[in-house]
Amino acid sequence: MSHFLKKWTELSEVKEELASRDWFFGTSGNLSIKVSNTPLQFLVSSSGKDKRKITSEDFLLVDELGNAVESTGLKPSAETLLHLEVYRKTNAGCSLHVHTVDNNVISELYGDYGEIRFRGQEIIKAFGIWEEDAEVSIPIIRNHADIPALADEFSQYIDGDAGAVLIRNHGITVWGRNAFEAKKHLEAWEFLFSYQLKLLSVKNLVQPKISI
Amino acid sequence: MSHFLKKWTELSEVKEELASRDWFFGTSGNLSIKVSNTPLQFLVSSSGKDKRKITSEDFLLVDELGNAVESTGLKPSAETLLHLEVYRKTNAGCSLHVHTVDNNVISELYGDYGEIRFRGQEIIKAFGIWEEDAEVSIPIIRNHADIPALADEFSQYIDGDAGAVLIRNHGITVWGRNAFEAKKHLEAWEFLFSYQLKLLSVKNLVQPKISI
Amino acid sequence: MSHFLKKWTELSEVKEELASRDWFFGTSGNLSIKVSNTPLQFLVSSSGKDKRKITSEDFLLVDELGNAVESTGLKPSAETLLHLEVYRKTNAGCSLHVHTVDNNVISELYGDYGEIRFRGQEIIKAFGIWEEDAEVSIPIIRNHADIPALADEFSQYIDGDAGAVLIRNHGITVWGRNAFEAKKHLEAWEFLFSYQLKLLSVKNLVQPKISI
Amino acid sequence: MSHFLKKWTELSEVKEELASRDWFFGTSGNLSIKVSNTPLQFLVSSSGKDKRKITSEDFLLVDELGNAVESTGLKPSAETLLHLEVYRKTNAGCSLHVHTVDNNVISELYGDYGEIRFRGQEIIKAFGIWEEDAEVSIPIIRNHADIPALADEFSQYIDGDAGAVLIRNHGITVWGRNAFEAKKHLEAWEFLFSYQLKLLSVKNLVQPKISI
Numbered sequence: 100m101s102h103f104l105k106k107w108t109e110l111s112e113v114k115e116e117l118a119s120r121d122w123f124f125g126t127s128g129n130l131s132i133k134v135s136n137t138p139l140q141f142l143v144s145s146s147g148k149d150k151r152k153i154t155s156e157d158f159l160l161v162d163e164l165g166n167a168v169e170s171t172g173l174k175p176s177a178e179t180l181l182h183l184e185v186y187r188k189t190n191a192g193c194s195l196h197v198h199t200v201d202n203n204v205i206s207e208l209y210g211d212y213g214e215i216r217f218r219g220q221e222i223i224k225a226f227g228i229w230e231e232d233a234e235v236s237i238p239i240i241r242n243h244a245d246i247p248a249l250a251d252e253f254s255q256y257i258d259g260d261a262g263a264v265l266i267r268n269h270g271i272t273v274w275g276r277n278a279f280e281a282k283k284h285l286e287a288w289e290f291l292f293s294y295q296l297k298l299l300s301v302k303n304l305v306q307p308k309i310s311i
Numbered sequence: 312m313s314h315f316l317k318k319w320t321e322l323s324e325v326k327e328e329l330a331s332r333d334w335f336f337g338t339s340g341n342l343s344i345k346v347s348n349t350p351l352q353f354l355v356s357s358s359g360k361d362k363r364k365i366t367s368e369d370f371l372l373v374d375e376l377g378n379a380v381e382s383t384g385l386k387p388s389a390e391t392l393l394h395l396e397v398y399r400k401t402n403a404g405c406s407l408h409v410h411t412v413d414n415n416v417i418s419e420l421y422g423d424y425g426e427i428r429f430r431g432q433e434i435i436k437a438f439g440i441w442e443e444d445a446e447v448s449i450p451i452i453r454n455h456a457d458i459p460a461l462a463d464e465f466s467q468y469i470d471g472d473a474g475a476v477l478i479r480n481h482g483i484t485v486w487g488r489n490a491f492e493a494k495k496h497l498e499a500w501e502f503l504f505s506y507q508l509k510l511l512s513v514k515n516l517v518q519p520k521i522s523i
Numbered sequence: 524m525s526h527f528l529k530k531w532t533e534l535s536e537v538k539e540e541l542a543s544r545d546w547f548f549g550t551s552g553n554l555s556i557k558v559s560n561t562p563l564q565f566l567v568s569s570s571g572k573d574k575r576k577i578t579s580e581d582f583l584l585v586d587e588l589g590n591a592v593e594s595t596g597l598k599p600s601a602e603t604l605l606h607l608e609v610y611r612k613t614n615a616g617c618s619l620h621v622h623t624v625d626n627n628v629i630s631e632l633y634g635d636y637g638e639i640r641f642r643g644q645e646i647i648k649a650f651g652i653w654e655e656d657a658e659v660s661i662p663i664i665r666n667h668a669d670i671p672a673l674a675d676e677f678s679q680y681i682d683g684d685a686g687a688v689l690i691r692n693h694g695i696t697v698w699g700r701n702a703f704e705a706k707k708h709l710e711a712w713e714f715l716f717s718y719q720l721k722l723l724s725v726k727n728l729v730q731p732k733i734s735i
Numbered sequence: 736m737s738h739f740l741k742k743w744t745e746l747s748e749v750k751e752e753l754a755s756r757d758w759f760f761g762t763s764g765n766l767s768i769k770v771s772n773t774p775l776q777f778l779v780s781s782s783g784k785d786k787r788k789i790t791s792e793d794f795l796l797v798d799e800l801g802n803a804v805e806s807t808g809l810k811p812s813a814e815t816l817l818h819l820e821v822y823r824k825t826n827a828g829c830s831l832h833v834h835t836v837d838n839n840v841i842s843e844l845y846g847d848y849g850e851i852r853f854r855g856q857e858i859i860k861a862f863g864i865w866e867e868d869a870e871v872s873i874p875i876i877r878n879h880a881d882i883p884a885l886a887d888e889f890s891q892y893i894d895g896d897a898g899a900v901l902i903r904n905h906g907i908t909v910w911g912r913n914a915f916e917a918k919k920h921l922e923a924w925e926f927l928f929s930y931q932l933k934l935l936s937v938k939n940l941v942q943p944k945i946s947i
Binding site: 116120219220221222224225229230231232279282283284286287289290293294297298300301302304305 | 757760761762763785787834836837839840843844845878879880881902904905906932935936938939
């Protein structure tokens with residue numbers, strides 16, 4: 100129980116912080132944290148809740164099929180399948196899915212390329228990569244309305260205990276070995292997306308004679 | 312009384328959250344929540360209050376003519392008529408009207424088209440629409456200074472228990488069956504407006520050789 | 524004393540709210556509130572304080588020459604003269620001066636015109652103007668480093684109990700009959716500036732075939 | 736001990752404020768404050784902490800070589816060397832290093848010029864410069880992955896008790912005689928960066944006939 104409560108609290112704190120940034124507009128987004136490996140059980144967002152509020156119904160415990168472990172009136176998030184894929188294929192301990200304006204715009208701008216790459220940004224060290232001029236990329240996949248189809252395509256890009264996928268005009272899913280790592284990676288990606296959008300909006304407009 | 316207090320609290324919490332986003336600049340905006348159907352009575356913002364403050368004078372109860380139910384020094388919002396139209400024509404339980412920079416800019420950019428449409432955005436599910444590539448649209452109407460004239464034109468676009476109308480260079484009015492739904496729809500619209508503005512500002516500027 | 528405390532609290536609350544929006548970066552900005560007419564005495568920001576903090580040294584009482592009424596180690600804001608001009612020439616009760624990124628950019632963009640005008644925006648009602656298609660303008664003056672010279676030029680644009688002046692690449696000064704009105708006007712101006720900047724950044728980029 | 740606690744609290748308050756602005760995304764950034772001159776000892780961020788949380792492990796005391804003064808499981812920030820350079824060469828009392836989207840974009844836009852200059856901005860007074868049309872500049876240096884190499888290049892630009900350096904696609908380091916001054920300068924630089932980016936994005940788009 101103490102372990103369960105610890106995990107609940109960890110996930111709740113992440114949710115509260117992301118909600119304060121308005122990263123769950125329109126009840127969008129969902130989060131999960133693994134509670135046990137054998138059997139696989141994880142806490143996942145209840146469907147359709149306002150994530151600016153903190154309640155005892157924010158999450159529910161689900162099993163390796165994504166079904167509620169105990170009888171409950173709560174429904175797991177419609178996208179529980181994506182979290183399940185992460186826990187099935189990796190040793191990840193936490194998975195975060197958020198819609199932000201910037202990740203949606205990036206996903207549309209670069210969607211036809213199937214990915215966006217960043218190089219030579221210091222914030223890349225947040226991914227545990229310390230080489231100079233290191234390059235990172237995040238895949239951008241099609242947004243299938245059918246969740247099992249989405250989970251199938253998403254699953255192809257899960258290849259480590261930490262990782263991330265952009266779903267076009269939908270949002271980002273980021274996972275890590277624990278809540279701390281998942282949030283760290285999420286913030287780093289969002290920083291890169293915001294950087295790219297702002298840089299694009301001004302990069303052809305620098306006029307040395309005027310501004311420097 | 313307990314029911315009244317519950318409704319007051321619901322509306323007050325929505326107001327507090329929207330105020331924290333600075334969506335009521337210059338005392339703009341107003342909110343209402345239905346308290347009873349027969350007779351029709353609803354709580355509506357008092358006119359001209361600073362919505363960052365929480366006081367016992369934030370709302371007052373009005374009747375089916377928009378008049379205060381009890382004798383009071385408070386004046387109902389000048390735009391109470393618009394809320395009234397919503398409750399007269401639908402089973403909506405809550406109506407929110409906010410001025411945001413983004414909804415004002417969108418209303419001006421697309422005002423001549425009379426509407427703005429969005430397609431293929433995941434956040435559209437917030438409106439309860441789950442088909443792939445679903446399309447939503449919001450009408451953009453002229454901003455009559457005369458409130459009865461504005462209410463008349465606004466009224467023509469009220470066709471369901473949940474809905475939304477943009478008033479050009481003025482703001483958005485969103486209604487839903489309850490405060491939860493109204494806020495959910497409001498956030499989804501604002502997300503779409505912000506997405507559209509940011510996408511427009513960079514969409515012709517992507518340079519594959521440099522950034523990808 | 525109770526009246527003094529009431530005025531202090533009013534000003535402190537406005538300061539706290541504006542500080543939470545980061546409108547006082549780098550200890551910039553200053554605020555004042557009138558405490559008495561005869562003799563003229565007003566509370567004004569102490570010079571060089573971090574306005575994110577709330578302390579008993581945030582303001583000091585000054586007289587009709589801008590000098591401290593009581594012996595104190597505190598120095599009135601270097602721009603106290605501008606507040607003084609407002610109280611000398613009008614019945615205003617509060618004056619707010621803030622540097623925001625948006626008001627600075629607007630002041631530079633439109634500085635050569637000496638003003639910026641807005642028409643047909645609903646938020647104009649915050650200035651107490653209710654006609655359809657009403658127009659408002661705010662003068663943009665040169666930023667003299669010499670405060671008496673700045674106060675002189677500023678003074679020429681003080682012509683009512685509520686008003687506002689933009690100082691180029693410096694900030695806005697807004698005054699009103701009380702703290703409530705001054706803040707209301709300030710928010711309305713900042714809304715208009717942000718609207719104008721966002722509209723400019725996208726207005727030539729709407730592509731009906733793609734986005735509508 | 737009381738002196739130590741005072742310094743800890745000062746640094747912790749600055750960290751909390753900067754964290755609330757999301758200036759430490761992905762555990763980036765680090766801060767330090769000098770505790771004693773002889774021997775040189777300063778508190779510096781522990782490596783890899785989430786700076787939105789406030790804990791007793793946020794900082795650790797290091798000596799003139801950047802090593803922990805007491806035995807501890809905590810590791811000083813990987814960039815402690817940069818803080819050390821500041822304290823070795825100047826009488827600065829505090830040094831702040833943050834990654835913001837705007838300072839990263841500015842560093843990329845103007846990186847090839849080796850600096851960015853600002854003139855005639857009121858906020859320049861935050862640097863203690865009061866002349867009309869004063870000009871300030873901040874160097875932009877290459878981001879070496881090797882910290883000693885970065886510290887070496889950084890060190891060449893340390894020439895006063897208060898100052899600042901931009902590291903390309905990395906972030907800003909600002910130092911001052913105390914935490915108050917360092918934060919004041921940091922805010923002023925960030926204001927100027929945001930101003931420049933917003934001005935660039937609209938300066939060629941003003942259409943007098945339409946908007947004025």
